[in-house]
Amino acid sequence: MALISEHIEGDTRDRILEVAERLFRQIGYQKTTVGDIAKELRMSPANVYRFFESKKAIHQSVARSLMGEVELEAQRIVARPGPVLARFRELLTTIHRMNTERYVGDNKLHEMVEIAMQEDWEVCVAHMELITTAIGQMIAQGVASGEFEAPDLQLASMCACTAMMRFFHPQMIAQCATKPGPTIDQMIDxxxxxxxxxx
Amino acid sequence: MALISEHIEGDTRDRILEVAERLFRQIGYQKTTVGDIAKELRMSPANVYRFFESKKAIHQSVARSLMGEVELEAQRIVARPGPVLARFRELLTTIHRMNTERYVGDNKLHEMVEIAMQEDWEVCVAHMELITTAIGQMIAQGVASGEFEAPDLQLASMCACTAMMRFFHPQMIAQCATKPGPTIDQMIDxxxxxxxxxx
Structure with missing residues (x-):
């Protein structure tokens, strides 16, 4: 019984996050209330609060889940066999593409990013560390194969990640999209x- | 007579810009009115409007002047003789330092930057192009001396400039100051x- 009820609880939690993400995307984080989320799910706001103590907690979980998808995809590329240079390029391009899809353009998730960067820096820093680690693992593979040279792996991955800021950072992607600058392929080169x- | 009156007019224009910059720094761009600027100069707002048609025009001139100082210093380093690597490092460090002094920290000029990036993109793009050109000239000197290799100069300078975004872009300087990452010296390396x- 405990297992079944845990399963249902987990399921409800996931449904709350799914609806929250959709509403954040459609009407924006600021305008979405816990009441809106509850209404879509045909439950009471009190029930939503059983799972998340505040809208901020929902925001954190949605942000973690969106960032987690990028991290997972990055780790998948790192774990795959094959020549390093091609996968390194794929890794950087994938991070750019997924961040662009998530946070830039018509959907209103960029509002979430701004709030995360104002209020939840820890969530963002943890994400950036995971992405930097994936890039570092890729560089380590390149050092092993002789394709790269990097006496200090951690430093090399921080610098590579920082150099890609125009293509990784949601605010910079949005701001620079129509400005003069290198293409992502040129930058990766x-x-x-x-x-x-x-x- | 024409020369003297032109001289006085130019002088008044400079004084308006000087006071405007000080007020933007102290109380912020949004809160400063043309009336405040006129009052400090003991002249009528109508007289200020003889020189600038709007607060936005004053903003543009202050922004141009602040950016112009950085451009001038960059060009000075490029024009100076001496080994390229040391001057290249000095160039990138100087841009970082001057942008930090200008737009980050206690003073409220960062408000001006945000407005410039929302409304006056041309001013910002022109500045970035001048900075990129200075970096390109430095790289060209390095290619000539054998210290650098860059088949496409324009591309190399755009990439170098983009790689330094964390240290050049006022919003990124402010946002990243306390976040994990390479030092500027490591990034320049x-x-x-x-x-x-x-x-």
């Missing part, structure tokens, strides 16, 4: 040059 | 590695 063996 | 000859 530059990062690869910075990691290439000297001789 | 990475950029230099990307520009270094392959063999």
């Amino acid at each position: 530059f990062v690869i040059a910075g990691l290439s063996p000297r001789h | 990475f950029v230099i590695a990307g520009l270094s000859p392959r063999h």
Whole structure:
């Protein structure tokens, strides 16, 4: 019985997050109330509060889940076999594409990003660390295969990640989309040059 | 006579900009009115409007002047003789330092930056192009001296500039100041590695 009820509870939690994400996307984080989320699910706001103590807690979970998908995809590319350079390029391109899909354009999730960066920095920092770690693992594979040279792996991955800010950071993606600058492929070439063996 | 009156007019224009910059710094762009600026100068708002048609026009001129100082300093470093690597590092560090002094911290000029990026993108783009050009000239000197390798100069300078976004972009400087990441010296090393000859 405990297992079944835990299962149902988990299920309700997931449904709340799913509806919350949809509403954040459609009408924006600020305008969505816990009442709206409850109404869509045909439950009472009190029931939503049994699972999340506040709208902020819902926001955190939705943000974690959106970021988690990017992390998972990054780890999948890192774990796959094959030449490093091609996968390194795929990794950086995938992070850019997924962040663009998630936070830029018509949908209103960018409001969530701004709030996360004002109020939930820990969630963002944890995400950036996971992404930097995935990039670091990829660089380590390149060092092992002789495709890269990086005496300090952690530093190399931080620099590679920082160099890609225009293409990774939701606010920068939105701001720079129509501004002069390198294409993502050109930028990745530059990062690869910075990691290439000297001789 | 024409010369003297032009001189006085230019002088008044400069004084308006000087006071406007001080007020933008102290009380913020939004809260400063043309009336405040006129009052400080003991002139009528109508007289200010003889020189600038709107507060936005004053904003543009203050922004141009603040950005112009950075451009001038950048060009000074580019024009100076001496080994390229040291001056390249000085150039990138100076842009970072001057942008930090101007737009980050206690003073309220960052409000001006946000407005400039929402409303006056042309002013910002022109500035970024001038900074990118200065970096490109420095890279060209490095190619000539054999310190750098860059088949496409314009592309190399755009990539170097983009890689430094965390340290150049006022919003990113403010946002990243307390976040994990490379130091500016480490980042410059990475950029230099990307520009270094392959063999």
